[in-house]
Amino acid sequence: MNLLTSPLLTDLYQLTMLHAYYAHQMGETAVFELFVRKLSPQRNFMMAAGLEQALEFLERLHFAPEDLEWVEKCGKFPRGFAAHLARLRFTGDVHALPEGTIFFPDEPILRVTAPLPEAQLVESRLINLAHFETLVASKAARSVLAAPGKLLVDFGLRRAHGAEAGLLAARASYIAGYAGTATVTAAQRMDIPVFGTMAHSFIEAHDDEAAAFQRFAEACPQNVVLLIDTYDTELAARKVVELAPRLASRGIRIRGVRLDSGDLAVLSRNVRLILDEGGLAEATIFASGNLDEYRIRDLVAARAPIDGFGIGTSLVTSSDAPYLDAVYKLQEYAGKPRRKRSSGKATWPGRKQVFRHYDGAGGLEHDVVSVEGDDQPGEPLLVPVMRKGRRLHAPEGLHAIRERAAGQLAKLPERLRMLESAAGPYRVEIAPALRKLAAQVDRAASEVPALCK
């Protein structure tokens, strides 16, 4: 029973609806789009991520014997329903923004075109995957913008929300421009560079801090980054300097130190001085401890001599805005465009495309959302990625995605690079053709007699 691939990783209402769809032979083609309704506070853009996991999920979708057994025995469905589920595979098409693409509210990042039961069932897990990676990539991009040229590392596994969040946060932040992660499974499964040396417990398990430094250096001579804030940071920096010549005589180089508490601007300056005067000008200073993009921006602005940052909880939980208003909505069924008109939650109907416009320097200028096939200028962002349940291309490598993301960040207008909400948000126009379609859908709905059977 693999939790991560089970089709029962869904909401019960998907199954009750599927049962009703089968009972009424409602198997015509449905079009659902996944998009974010509005920006979270203090966000100016989002970065799409999670497509690879979404496609993997769709490609492998099937009910295992233990899943079917649960459906049969749960008492909620008549006999026969499990037989439908046993045959269910994802046979539809998918269009999507390539991972690493910057996008904005109301712009679909994923479109599923498939027989209604298939397209319906996958809603919960598709949002679950795409929402989280997009959330973290969008958060990570902020520290990447705040600390140009610095080494950023994901330290978040322990306070990520479960195992998969830890793994996918490493992937999403790497896409956005982090140098790597501390999470070993991310290296093992996704070949993401992995970083890590020692914790306070290592120091504390020794009676003497200098002895702990020396032992670590002897055991891990290629990876000597010493944690110096367990007791007294500057005193510890002096111990590092004292130790260096003895290690050097044995061919061991101290690569750096890490600070994990205290006033990082002051401590990094004092430690830099101690290291420089002690002949360790090449040793780097790495900082961690309750960091986020705001604190990093302030440290960079204060010219704190810090070469890299470990960012944990704030990154992997996107702590200042731990969710996106991400939804997956039916836009068309049986050839007819559809929309909900719930108060405050109305959607734009039909199959849509996003057309991006650039300024003279190649920077993002504005986007236009219209119906697919509308003869619009601009770069269409949604591309076909799956047809009849099969991928159109091999999985994209993380390096290519990372390069795309970097290219996208380079094209961001200055006002959207700030950590606070831009006074002038990015312009996303709804094209006349889409407004016209929405009006048509509403007119058609009002023509249906209210209580026809």
Next chain:
Amino acid sequence: MNLLTSPLLTDLYQLTMLHAYYAHQMGETAVFELFVRKLSPQRNFMMAAGLEQALEFLERLHFAPEDLEWVEKCGKFPRGFAAHLARLRFTGDVHALPEGTIFFPDEPILRVTAPLPEAQLVESRLINLAHFETLVASKAARSVLAAPGKLLVDFGLRRAHGAEAGLLAARASYIAGYAGTATVTAAQRMDIPVFGTMAHSFIEAHDDEAAAFQRFAEACPQNVVLLIDTYDTELAARKVVELAPRLASRGIRIRGVRLDSGDLAVLSRNVRLILDEGGLAEATIFASGNLDEYRIRDLVAARAPIDGFGIGTSLVTSSDAPYLDAVYKLQEYAGKPRRKRSSGKATWPGRKQVFRHYDGAGGLEHDVVSVEGDDQPGEPLLVPVMRKGRRLHAPEGLHAIRERAAGQLAKLPERLRMLESAAGPYRVEIAPALRKLAAQVDRAASEVPALCK
């Protein structure tokens, strides 16, 4: 390669430290304690959860062949390290707060006593599991307190941070007093009651809303809760009333309606009136849509006639406080108490116990944290749960845990039941014996020559 059980679901520094521990034969007994340093904003207490998953992880801990292969080939460790890991099992003892117990900052919720490498390696995943479930149980308890007698259901899977977060959030909220979840895997794997009927897409896939209601009722006659806000809520309520007699003549009873948008206080009152006047006085009204404990409290205070609430994103991300300041710290090694003294992050050393005191009415009065074995009055909260790597008892059933949690909430003083921070926080005293031990540890540390080798 099961992500959820892999020992490589850890931070790289755990492995580099393990390598150094093995290299220097540092295998004596270590004591680590998992605790939360401070309350999150607007929290007055926490509820412990996740022990079952933590024990399962410890009991099964081993490196699979593919894990060892990664360690051997990653280029970070000398030959021989993987051989140590291949033999590694968890052979230690665990003491913990029973799940569902209310606790406060500085109180250990889990203590691991094991050979140093074992106790060290498991840090990342133990925090990852206990942190998240405790976070969600603590959040869920707030809506339970805010809505006495209401049916509360976890709707959060889609915006939970990955698959495991969805599953464990269902468990943690059920422990705290929720009636169940929409997440099917939680029913399949943990036997948690599961709820769900229809989404807007079901309505929209029909040309006519009343026809959609009827079809759903025919397909799922035992489970007729109709979603009525897709277009016009009150109009839809009238369609429900219209449909009811025809369904009744076929033995199908409409159990309720769901509202998912709009002004829920106003709409629920108007819909209640329509249902009552239409002879559906027994049909319940269930509400969902961006709800949290604050909105629920206000709806309850406004006497909105709502029988139950579906709570999603705010619950499973604990959106107003998406992490706890949870840590796992070395408190003793080789028989000597230890502590870190990092600025703002100093810890109390040694093996500790929490002694709880009650007032005359059985309510929580105050706690005392002291060294284990201190002859303190009060109820000791930490109990032994694992010895030499084996559980002392069979896994505790969720119903028993849920009853404990309800009992704990009933004992909360009135001021701690509020959703905002209490003016007088709960008193947690540090006993003289523990203060004395901390002073001894600091004295001993200062006696070690600063640069001894």
